[in-house]
């Protein structure tokens with residue numbers, strides 16, 4: 477099992493698709509390289525929301541895990557998101573990525589059906605049971621509808637293999653309670669637009685989509701906030717949030733891919749049913765790139 481320190485900043489890896497929605501391996505490798513060489517990320521979170529993972533087949537997910545590992549080698553930390561509401565698939569993927577040498581596994585809370593907490597707990601314990609690896613819970617209530625309480629998180633953290641949480645929520649009260657109550661659990665901030673306040677509350681790192689292009693500013697925010705240089709960090713968070721607002725207005729993952737194209741990375745299209753880029757969207761992305769990079 478990897479004993480690598482998991483703390484730090486991770487891009488939620490984007491995946492390049494061609495016009496037909498197939499994985500563009502060359503483009504995917506370039507995105508990985510850009511995250512390492514230009515954005516200077518500590519790690520990559522592979523197979524998350526940003527990876528359009530929930531629209532992919534098991535074979536495609538495996539291929540992406542293989543390509544990312546092959547390109548990144550051991551240069552940075554790799555976390556694989558293997559969660560799905562097909563529990564057998566999650567178990568299979570957890571074994572697959574552990575064999576590939578991923579440093580940790582993550583799984584989104586099971587969604588769509590209203591699973592009880594006991595079912596959620598069973599899901600995590602089943603995924604992690606037979607692999608020699610560490611689990612990071614992926615909590616993103618605004619997309620999954622799954623809200624867990626402080627005590628329920630604690631029940632999951634009671635399993636020594638469940639070592640952390642990717643916290644994609646704006647509930648800073650819960651975040652503060654979690655930091656205080658579970659000081660040894662790794663907490664990763666999930667909303668890039670709230671990196672500064674999350675860092676002030678003591679998160680161990682962050683995982684985000686916009687770091688694929690804005691990693692350098694994210695690093696400045698994270699480091700300045702840890703040094704308690706709050707007003708300097710806030711200046712950079714302000715610019716970052718102007719950028720994120722422009723990205724969200726123009727279409728989240730597509731715009732980040734178009735910004736990468738401007739930076740010379742073959743980031744390609746999004747997977748249907750996400751829409752194709754209109755000429756207006758492309759033009760706007762060019763303007764955004766000029767303004768912030």
Ligand SMILES: CC(=O)N[C@H](C=O)[C@@H](O)[C@H](O)[C@H](O)CO
Nearest residue numbers: 525644666667668669684685686
């Ligand atoms: C759903 C989604 O993509 N969430 C990401 C991480 O959790 C974030 O990085 C956001 O994309 C980002 O903060 C923009 O809102």
Ligand SMILES: CC(=O)C(=O)O
Nearest residue numbers: 488524525526684685
């Ligand atoms: C960013 C993120 O949280 C994800 O892609 O899953």
